[in-house]
Amino acid sequence: MLATDKTAIIPFTANQKWVIFMLAVTQFTVILDFMIMSPLGDFMMKSLSMSPAAFGVAVSAYAFSAGISGLLTAGFADRFDRKKLLLFFYIGFIIGTIFCGLAHSYTALVAARIFTGLFGGVIGSISLAIITDLFTLDQRGRVMGFVQMGFGASQVLGIPIGLYLADIWSWEAAFLLVAAIAIVIAVMLLIKLPSVTEHLKAQRDKSAFIHLWHTVRKKDYRIGFSATAMLSIGGFMMFPFGSAFAVNNIEITTAQLPMLFFISGLSSLVILPVIGKLSDRISKMKIFTIAAVWMMLMVVVYTNLGPSPFWLVVVLNILMMMGIMSRMIPATALVSAIPQLEDRGAFMSINASMQQIAGGVAAAIAGMIVVQEHKSAPLQHYDIVGYLVIVISILSIYLLHRVAKNISVTK
Template identity: 30%
Template structure:
């Protein structure tokens, strides 16, 4: 069973057309499987953010170097997706995503045997080479299968994998690390990715509508170059939006665990529960925002979530909240920061034509990972750890964050107006 698609379904619906038909069983199955795949990929990426203090202590890595460990994965993922872009639309997407996920699983296993900063850095970069194309191809599958009028909800579900990772995955990884050593979470994620590979091979139908459709077959087989993507104004605007969003996200996220533990004095045993609460709130925010995008478009949900992220970030990161307010501030930041990314990814899903979907999502993934790495490295460069582990330099980091968050609503408005005129 292949999945055809048409470019007419990929335009952004006008307000008068926002009547949302029922979801088909086929869509539910594909979205569920892709969400599970994204959960495995995201766990492989994000667990180092929470585990940083644990493996840093064991391997003798300075805390202010954690941003480099976090940033190595998206940097390599960007390289992997850029190399994949030209070929991304030439194959059945099911087999492509299976191959990349299997490679990522092996790399997580290799990372568990790291002995110092250099070997862990190398293993993380190798994992990124496979994880980046896996995530990009999975996103192309969702765009192929789900029509535009329901795509906000689907994007909310798929991106909710990040929240599920926070609610279930990261607390479990922290528990494994505390009880069995920092290596245990890496091995658990490798096993999870292999299990997901088995499910995908067994259940996921072929995704080759871009190859079976006579209108797009020839262009898909020729491939789409990065220069072709970048030559189109709408594509450039969408990529710039993602770059700004991910840069602002990763200025903060890699340093949150250290900030909570050493600046705010959060007990180590509370870290898992805090991520669980934050992930749960972000999951709710993503689902609600996805539905709002389907009903009302992306402009005002995107504007509100960006400005609320800025307000909460300013209060939470600069004013050292007390013990009870730590939970409120962290939860609110995770909620709004995650919700704004749903609006941005939903809006970008309307940009590519059928024959260039995987090429566009691969280029978008590369930009996303490069900007994530840039945010991680800039954050690491702006912050300095004291002998006690506390991070200094937060005011300057927050100032950069505020500028990036204020720019994003303007980018969303500009891109939305251009897409509406197509």
């Protein structure tokens, strides 16, 4: 039976629950490191005298380097124990995050973000390969629901604390906090995560380059890559200037920002597991389509807001984030069903690369569209970014429909 049909819920074993927890907290730090750039945006733009375009470059630097890293490692991703590969890149990510916390100039910040992206950008793909190896398709909606809770947890815990530290000390302190948490998690991965080596038995390609080529040349794989790229562009385009828009256009105070992220993150912790269960019980494609349409409606409303009361901003932010995050769980679960066992590491690395590069393109494009006359002036043309997100979201629905159709034919 297809995972997109109604099916019985398969329970997790105790070992599987441990794996889910460890991958979730790993994703928490990686997502926090990337997500914290947006709420810190107003601090960083004023501290380092950055224009919106320059800040867009700083955000996209991580994404582009992560994308390049994904392509470079794709051919090797299926040739090692996934646990060892995860630890290697996670340690590099920690070092890069420390460099971000020690950066005191725009040039140093961009260099640190590039270094962090080279390692951090691959971690999600390795985690997804581990999930695909250890969990059936009928379980992956729930697994992704829990792992994606790292996003909500980063908003509930990490981002408010990071903003608090930035407010009383400096924005650099937020990155040092992420690095400290990540060190503890790295030790836990080393001790508790089991080795994942089953894919090594299925390897046939003697050359990493040949393995990469064999992965890229498959049509159904390329459709999956395209769907992921469209999802990322639609998700990342508004992201870099979210806090600057809230402060300068909606007139939320910097003191209210942590509470805004806390509440929306808390709502994500409640919503994501529910969406995961629905994705496993109902059609993943239907859940994705409903979430995408809902997100498009909320994006139009939010990007056209002017000065508004805090309670209204909170409500609209929750409703918009509900649509954005609810797309990712069924979409990721569907895309994870595309690759064969021997190609999973390479596929996930290339897919993550497409995701990161697309996110970098989105941030750079948004930086060219959005204009700010001076440091405290309202952002202009943010609504145009919202309209572009709608067009891209429609394309993502079409591409994911093709992914679901390919799965129904091949699985």
